[in-house]
Amino acid sequence: MLSSAFAVMAAGSAFAGEQYVDESKYALSGYDPVAYFSLEQAPVGQKQPEAIPGKASITADYNGSKWAFSSEENRDKFLADPAKYAPQFDGHCAYGIAQGGKVPGNPNLWRIVDGKLFLNITPNVVGFWEEDIKGHISSAGTKWTTLEGQEASSKSWKSISANDGTYSTTAPKGS
Template sequence: MSDFAEVTDNMTGPVFINPDGPAGVAVSGYDAVSYFEGDGTPVKGSEEFGVTYNDVDYYFSSAENAAKFEAEPAAYAPQFGGHCAWAMSRGRLAPGDPVYYRVVDGKLYLNFNKQVQETWLKDIPGFIEKANAAWPSVPEDATFDNQ
């Protein structure tokens, strides 16, 4: 556990932690608030500006963004714990790549890669509906190997 500000709410489900990113950090270390600011281009966060949300660390590019996240984490955290939104529509966990994303109706969705995102973009509302239905049944301790 870090020395970051801690926020807890009733949001549940496994959070994707990229093994190639910072250890134990969500969104591969990208600033989750940056997707909603300016032109929406995601930027890398820094350990200097961290917040622990439901026992998972998130990094931010500024104290201001960290404070925004701390005040309302569910508004900024990626849907489905940062797992691929298209894969979740099929009831499966897959890594979400923070470079392949869309903000839809004020929510952040990540996709596995460009090819998967191109498929997801063909029916975003339908895939979101299916993913929302599948997400509650994913065990909190699910991994790519035991789902």
């Protein structure tokens, strides 16, 4: 029980490293981090709704990166409590962190657990993640202490062919 509490606390403070930013030049690939919390989360084993694109005209800086939002209201909520909305492990794949490495997080492969946003890299990895979500969060929380200071992944999640079909729009939107 105590180790579970420590893992959740460790996962809750998973923001000390370098934020994952892809070719979009935005954290979370330009998707709105606050909007996830208003989407209806699919049950384990089912595809999540697509992330909501932010707008290039509504942004904020946090953790050394630019973030995009779909509304000024969402930007203001984020700025009031960024740790509540930013993805865990600086936007890297939570399963990858649990396995001991930093790999990109696909913003359309997400799950909110205990009020925290987690990403994964490919649909196949989501399957592994969902076999033991709490166990992987615990493992990732432990391994994050040694990984957080390493450079962010420089790979693009969109360049992985397994992610074809995981998104239908590019973020952020122009206005």
